[in-house]
Structure formats: C-alpha cells, structure tokens
Amino acid sequence: MTLSIWRYSHLTLALVSSLFLLVASITGVILAVEPISNKIQPYRIADADELTLAETLTNLNAKYDEVLSISRDRNGFISVSVIIEGESKQFYVNPFSGEALGPLIEKAPIFQFSTNLHRSLFLKSTGRLLIGLVSFLLFLIAVSGIVLIAKRQGGIRYFFAPVVRENFSQFNHVVYSRLTLLPILVLSLTGVYLSLLRFNLIPEENIVHEVDYDSLNETPIIPIQEFELLQNIKLGQLRELEYPFSEFVEDYYTIRLKNREILLNQFTGEVITEKKEPLVTTISSWSTVLHTGEGSIIWSAVLGLGSLSIPYLMVTGFVIYFKRPKIRIKNKFLKNECDHIILVGTEGGTTLLYAQEFHKQLLKSGEKCYLGMMNEYTVFPQMNQLTLIAATYGQGEAPATASKFMQLIKEHLQKQPFSFSVVGFGSTSYPNFCQFAYEAFDTLKKYSNATALGEVFTVNNQSFEAFSNWANAWAKSQGTALRLEKPKISLPKTHISNFVVADRVDFSKEDTFLLTLKNKNGARAVSGDLLSIIPEEDGRERLYSIGNLGKNTLAVSVKKHPKGVCSNLMGQLEKGETLSAGVVNNRHFHLPKSNKEAVLIATGTGIGPFLGMIASNSPKRNLHLYWGGRTSESFGLYQPHIDEALSKNKLYRFIPAYSRVDDKKVYVQHLIKKDGGKIAKILNNGGCVMICGSIAMQREVMTELAKICSTYLKKDLSHFQNRKQIKMDCY
Numbered sequence: 001m002t003l004s005i006w007r008y009s010h011l012t013l014a015l016v017s018s019l020f021l022l023v024a025s026i027t028g029v030i031l032a033v034e035p036i037s038n039k040i041q042p043y044r045i046a047d048a049d050e051l052t053l054a055e056t057l058t059n060l061n062a063k064y065d066e067v068l069s070i071s072r073d074r075n076g077f078i079s080v081s082v083i084i085e086g087e088s089k090q091f092y093v094n095p096f097s098g099e100a101l102g103p104l105i106e107k108a109p110i111f112q113f114s115t116n117l118h119r120s121l122f123l124k125s126t127g128r129l130l131i132g133l134v135s136f137l138l139f140l141i142a143v144s145g146i147v148l149i150a151k152r153q154g155g156i157r158y159f160f161a162p163v164v165r166e167n168f169s170q171f172n173h174v175v176y177s178r179l180t181l182l183p184i185l186v187l188s189l190t191g192v193y194l195s196l197l198r199f200n201l202i203p204e205e206n207i208v209h210e211v212d213y214d215s216l217n218e219t220p221i222i223p224i225q226e227f228e229l230l231q232n233i234k235l236g237q238l239r240e241l242e243y244p245f246s247e248f249v250e251d252y253y254t255i256r257l258k259n260r261e262i263l264l265n266q267f268t269g270e271v272i273t274e275k276k277e278p279l280v281t282t283i284s285s286w287s288t289v290l291h292t293g294e295g296s297i298i299w300s301a302v303l304g305l306g307s308l309s310i311p312y313l314m315v316t317g318f319v320i321y322f323k324r325p326k327i328r329i330k331n332k333f334l335k336n337e338c339d340h341i342i343l344v345g346t347e348g349g350t351t352l353l354y355a356q357e358f359h360k361q362l363l364k365s366g367e368k369c370y371l372g373m374m375n376e377y378t379v380f381p382q383m384n385q386l387t388l389i390a391a392t393y394g395q396g397e398a399p400a401t402a403s404k405f406m407q408l409i410k411e412h413l414q415k416q417p418f419s420f421s422v423v424g425f426g427s428t429s430y431p432n433f434c435q436f437a438y439e440a441f442d443t444l445k446k447y448s449n450a451t452a453l454g455e456v457f458t459v460n461n462q463s464f465e466a467f468s469n470w471a472n473a474w475a476k477s478q479g480t481a482l483r484l485e486k487p488k489i490s491l492p493k494t495h496i497s498n499f500v501v502a503d504r505v506d507f508s509k510e511d512t513f514l515l516t517l518k519n520k521n522g523a524r525a526v527s528g529d530l531l532s533i534i535p536e537e538d539g540r541e542r543l544y545s546i547g548n549l550g551k552n553t554l555a556v557s558v559k560k561h562p563k564g565v566c567s568n569l570m571g572q573l574e575k576g577e578t579l580s581a582g583v584v585n586n587r588h589f590h591l592p593k594s595n596k597e598a599v600l601i602a603t604g605t606g607i608g609p610f611l612g613m614i615a616s617n618s619p620k621r622n623l624h625l626y627w628g629g630r631t632s633e634s635f636g637l638y639q640p641h642i643d644e645a646l647s648k649n650k651l652y653r654f655i656p657a658y659s660r661v662d663d664k665k666v667y668v669q670h671l672i673k674k675d676g677g678k679i680a681k682i683l684n685n686g687g688c689v690m691i692c693g694s695i696a697m698q699r700e701v702m703t704e705l706a707k708i709c710s711t712y713l714k715k716d717l718s719h720f721q722n723r724k725q726i727k728m729d730c731y
C-alpha cells in the first residue's frame with residue numbers, strides 16, 4: 001500500500017472516531033486512578049499470601065461464629081462474609097488474627113459515572129457497541145501508525161531510532177506515539193475482547209462439576225486444620241472460598257483458585273471434584289486486568305498515561321495534517337508541448353512550494369514549462385531541459401511522489417537529447433543527506449542523451465536562500481534572470497533583536513571577518529543556532545551559524561562574496577553600529593549537554609559556532625578542534641580565542657590543516673584519517689563529532705568517518721548518526 005493510503009487511513013480513522021475516542025480516553029484516565037487509589041488502602045497484610053488455607057480458616061473460625069465465605073481480591077486484600085449477631089456483614093480482615101480492618105471499598109461516584117460513560121456512553125447496548133467499535137478503530141489507528149512510523153524512519157528496524165526534530169507537532173507525535181504504543185495496543189485489543197464478551201460473541205464457559213452424592217463419606221471426621229488440601233494451598237492462590245450451606249454431607253466447601261475450582265468434603269477433607277478453569281475464563285480475567293490495571297499501581301499508571309496520550313496524539317496529528325502544504329498543481333501547458341519539464345519528489349509538500357515558485361517565474365519569463373511529480377515521468381517529446389527537485393526520506397529513500405521514478409526512467413526512454421539539473425532537498429541531520437537526489441542524478445547521467453548541467457545542488461533544511469542561489473545561478477547559465485519569492489511556509493519562528501557590534505577583526509586578504517555582537521534585547525542564542533538577517537535591499541533571509549561567547553555576546557564569522565548583498569552589508573558594519581537580526585533555533589547542532597568528549601571539525605568561517613561551544617566548555621570535557629584554512633595567517637582571526645581556550649583547558653587539542661603552506665595540500669579530512677583510532681574511540685565511548693563548513697568538506701569528512709567506523713568499530717556510520725553522535729551544519 002502506498003504511503004498516502006496509509007496516511008489517509010490513519011487520519012480518516014482518527015477523524016471518524018475522534019469524539020468517542022476523546023470520551024473513552026478521558027474517562028480512561030480517570031478510571032486509571034481508581035485501582036491506584038484502591039491499592040493504597042491499608043488492607044494488605046504483610047506475608048498474608050504465605051498463610052495456608054488451613055491456617056486462615058482456623059484463625060477465622062476461631063474469631064467468628066459463622067463464616068460464609070472468604071475472598072482475596074486483585075489488590076491482595078482478604079475479605080470475609082460472616083454472620084454476627086444474626087446479621088450478615090462483609091469487611092476486610094487480617095487473616096492472622098481475624099481482626100476486622102474496615103468496610104469493603106465502595107466505588108466513588110466519579111468512578112461510577114466514568115465507568116458507565118466509558119463502557120456504554122449511557123446508551124446501554126448501543127453505547128456498548130459503539131465503544132467496542134471505537135476500540136477496534138483505535139487498534140487500526142495504532143497499526144496504521146506503526147506502518148507510518150516504520151516508513152518515515154526508513155524501515156521497521158529503525159522504528160525506535162531517534163527522531164529528527166522537524167517541528168514540534170511532528171516530533172512529539174512520533175515520540176509519544178512510540179512511547180505509548182504498548183498501552184494503546186493493549187487497551188484497544190482488550191477493549192475489543194471485552195465488548196465481544198459482553199455481546200456473547202465469545203462464548204463464556206462455566207465450570208460444571210459432576211458430583212456423585214452417593215459416594216460422599218461422612219467419616220472419618222477430620223478437623224479442618226488437618227485437611228491435607230487446605231494445608232497445601234497458600235492464601236495467595238485463592239480467589240474465593242465458600243463454606244458449606246448446611247451440615248449435610250451433600251454440601252461442601254467450594255474453593256476457587258487462580259486456575260482451578262475444587263469441591264471439598266466438609267467432614268473428611270477429601271477432594272470431591274476438581275476442574276481446571278476454561279481457557280476463555282483465563283483470557284477474560286487477563287483482559288480485565290490488562291484493561292483496568294486492577295491490582296497494579298504501575299500498570300494502572302502506564303494505562304493512564306496511554307489514555308492521556310490519545311487526546312494529545314489527536315491534537316498533534318491534526319496539526320501535522322492541517323499544516324502540511326496541500327499538493328495541487330496548476331499547469332498552463334500540456335506536458336507534450338513543453339520544452340522544460342520540472343518534476344518534484346516531495347512528501348511533506350514544501351519542496352513542491354519551492355518548485356511552484358520556480359515554475360511560476362519561468363512562466364512569467366515566457367518559458368513553456370510543465371510542473372509535475374517525479375512519479376509522472378514519461379516520454380516528453382518536446383523536452384530539452386529537465387529539472388528534478390527532490391526531497392529525501394526514510395533512510396535516504398525516495399519521497400512518496402517519486403517512489404517509482406527509478407523504474408520509470410528505465411521504462412520511458414527519451415528519444416531526443418536533453419540537459420538536466422538536480423536540486424536535492426534534505427537535512428544534514430539525517431544520515432544520508434539528499435541521497436535520493438544523488439541517486440536520481442547518477443541514474444540519469446548514465447543515459448547518453450542526458451547531459452548534466454553541473455552537479456547535484458543541495459538545499460539543507462528548506463533554506464530558501466540556498467534554493468534561490470541555485471535558481472539564480474541556473475538562470476544565469478541560461479542567459480536570463482529570475483527573482484523568486486519566498487513561499488509562505490511555517491519555518492521556525494525568528495525573534496528579531498538588536499545587536500551592537502562590540503568588536504570586529506578582518507582578514508582582508510581572504511575577505512573574511514569575525515564580528516562580536518552584543519545582544520541588546522534578549523534573543524537567547526545557543527552556540528550552533530543561526531543568525532537570520534533579511535537585508536532591505538532584496539528582502540531575502542540569510543542564515544549564519546553563531547557561537548555564544550557568554551555575557552550576551554555572539555561570534556559570527558563571515559566571508560564576503562563579491563556580489564553578496566548580505567555579506568557586504570555585514571562587512572561594512574563598524575564597531576558600535578547596530579544590526580537587526582533574528583535567532584533561529586538550530587537544535588540539532590547544539591553541543592550535547594553530557595560531559596562526553598567531542599570532535600569539532602570546521603573549515604574557514606565554519607569555526608563560528610565552535611568558538612562559542614569552546615568558550616562555554618568546562619575543562620572536564622575534552623574538545624578536539626580540527627580546523628582547515630589556507631595558511632596560519634588565515635587562522636589569525638580566531639587565534640586569540642583559541643589560545644585563551646587552550647590556556648584555560650577549555651580546548652584540549654587544536655589541530656590545524658593548512659592547504660597552502662607546503663607543497664602537499666593538507667585538508668581536514670587528511671587529519672581525520674590520521675587520527676582515525678582516536679576518533680573511533682571517542683565515538684565508541686558515546687562522544688560526538690560535529691562538522692561545520694562547506695558541503696564539499698562535509699562529504700570528504702563523512703567518507704573518512706565512514707571508513708573509520710567500519711575499520712575500527714566494525715559499524716556503519718549511520719549507527720552513530722542515528723544516535724545523534726554525528727552532527728552537521730554545512731552550507
């Protein structure tokens with residue numbers, strides 16, 4: 001079944017059952033309190049379960065004139081039904097002394113009300129039927145949820161792998177549904193079972209004893225404390241013991257144990273008959289315990305949390321659905337008449353929004369172009385240009401609208417030559433960054449009539465800046481110009497703040513500079529977060545990684561681009577001037593809070609966030625910094641920070657790689673390879689590796705890290721990526 005069918009089934013089931021599910025789950029939470037409040041009552045006597053039935057009966061017989069029955073409930077409380085002064089009384093007792101402990105627990109009105117609402121919505125049989133149906137729907141919702149999580153995680157074996165936080169609802173929906181999956185499955189299945197039982201769709205068997213009354217002996221009369229069977233059964237095994245009604249031999253003791261029922265001769269203590277409990281009764285009893293949590297504080301709490309999670313999952317689920325961009329495409333031209341075909345691989349819809357903007361601007365500039373999904377790949381008779389804009393899902397797999405693309409390329413061969421470009425949408429928080437885009441690119445490249453226009457262009461975390469850079473470069477290569485407008489998507493909110501330039505250091509030879517910014521009105525930034533700047537000149541957002549140096553100061557290192565609007569604007573800022581910017585939370589690139597060792601790898605201005613991480617590090621944690629630049633002069637910008645950190649033991653090792661010092665160019669990946677053993681040890685001990693800088697450097701470093709993991713640790717790099725031990729923020 002395709003992903004969208006699972007998704008729609010999950011949503012439709014939740015919508016259809018939402019009201020009833022809400023009632024059942026809220027009353028379920030209330031009812032989970034009942035077994036807990038019962039269990040904490042002071043009626044459980046230590047070691048009572050170890051007492052034999054013979055001892056119990058002797059103790060109670062000594063205390064009361066007439067005992068009718070003894071019961072043990074799921075809380076382990078012993079109660080008796082006795083006649084005192086001609087009146088029948090029931091209460092909890094101490095089986096050692098026979099002392100009365102208190103009256104039987106009565107159901108509080110709130111629990112009574114909730115039970116009725118929970119079981120039948122006060123609608124008698126109709127209500128019971130509805131609730132049974134809702135339990136079944138809940139089970140189907142849970143199953144479709146399991147499939148959806150397995151698909152999004154890239155396979156069932158990654159089901160419990162860490163979830164990348166894309167947004168609040170998506171992250172929490174997945175995390176809490178996994179956490180509460182077991183109680184939800186148990187509640188739904190046992191709910192269905194108990195409903196079937198109530199409607200007699202599961203036949204309940206009663207134990208029927210066949211007693212041969214003629215063979216019952218009245219002698220020898222043995223005192224009850226000497227009955228062999230009663231001496232061998234512990235009170236912990238008892239459910240109920242009924243005394244004989246009269247002193248006729250035809251009346252006997254009825255003993256209901258956890259797994260069998262026994263009739264016992266009241267004079268001789270002989271077993272009259274013994275029957276095992278039918279399987280249906282055992283299953284029913286387990287279903288009740290599992291559904292209600294009776295007798296166990298822990299399980300009741302687990303069930304309560306499971307029920308509580310249902311409304312929460314409903315809300316977050318609906319938010320995910322309604323926030324998802326809707327996939328609707330309008331085309332002005334037929335695909336057969338277009339010379340430029342744009343195909344999109346998307347799952348969440350954001351890639352399509354970017355592609356739509358690209359398509360719109362191309363149409364404005366007079367191009368005859370067609371926008372479709374990658375799964376629509378076919379023979380395009382007029383196509384001379386193909387643009388693929390593809391996200392990556394699961395563990396580096398195709399998104400929903402491109403799942404058949406690889407097969408379709410083979411089936412539909414284009415007759416004419418054409419050129420193609422591939423833009424990959426992905427996130428460096430995932431192990432296989434933009435892998436599907438790379439695979440699509442490699443597959444297309446194999447066809448002799450397909451010419452690649454450059455390499456795959458990657459867009460990290462839906463960066464509009466990156467996408468419009470690509471669009472501008474592409475347009476330039478075609479001899480035209482494009483101006484894309486940012487689609488309205490809800491990316492993490494930025495809080496605009498004023499920053500005053502506290503210091504600036506320049507290295508003009510390489511057009512790089514380091515700004516120290518003092519935050520004037522309180523945007524809280526963690527090293528690794530991003531500074532968001534939107535220059536008035538073009539209204540487009542640029543993001544820069546920042547380091548928090550403490551005392552409200554941030555470090556941001558920038559390289560000026562010859563025609564870069566924002567980098568030049570920042571390059572002109574003088575000490576004391578103010579910059580308006582936002583701080584974007586970039587949680588996946590924060591240094592973990594634990595004190596585990598970490599390896600920081602950067603090239604050029606990528607060192608920015610690490611300056612902050614190092615400044616706030618304690619000497620207890622060893623940080624190793626690998627930095628790549630052209631010469632030691634290039635390092636001058638950062639040297640004071642690094643020297644100070646080394647002297648204060650905030651940085652353990654600094655390992656520079658200079659590419660223009662000796663004849664032999666040294667890059668960071670060479671040093672990583674050399675220190676393979678050390679890095680492997682750090683990863684194996686739970687430490688992490690963080691990479692910041694260019695995508696090109698990231699790919700080289702990742703190749704080395706993959707080799708290190710397989711050589712030294714016999715593990716795949718993805719093992720550590722899944723555990724969030726490899727963190728990247730590359731551009």
Ligand SMILES: Cc1cc2nc3c(=O)[nH]c(=O)nc-3n(C[C@H](O)[C@H](O)[C@H](O)COP(=O)(O)O)c2cc1C
Nearest residue numbers: 346347348349350351391392396426427430433434
């Ligand atoms: C469950 C899930 C798995 C993902 N797996 C990857 C991955 O393996 N590699 C990658 O680069 N990006 C991965 N991403 C990030 C998406 O490709 C990225 O967010 C993209 O912009 C989504 O585009 P869409 O909204 O058009 O589907 C994943 C996202 C999600 C939600």
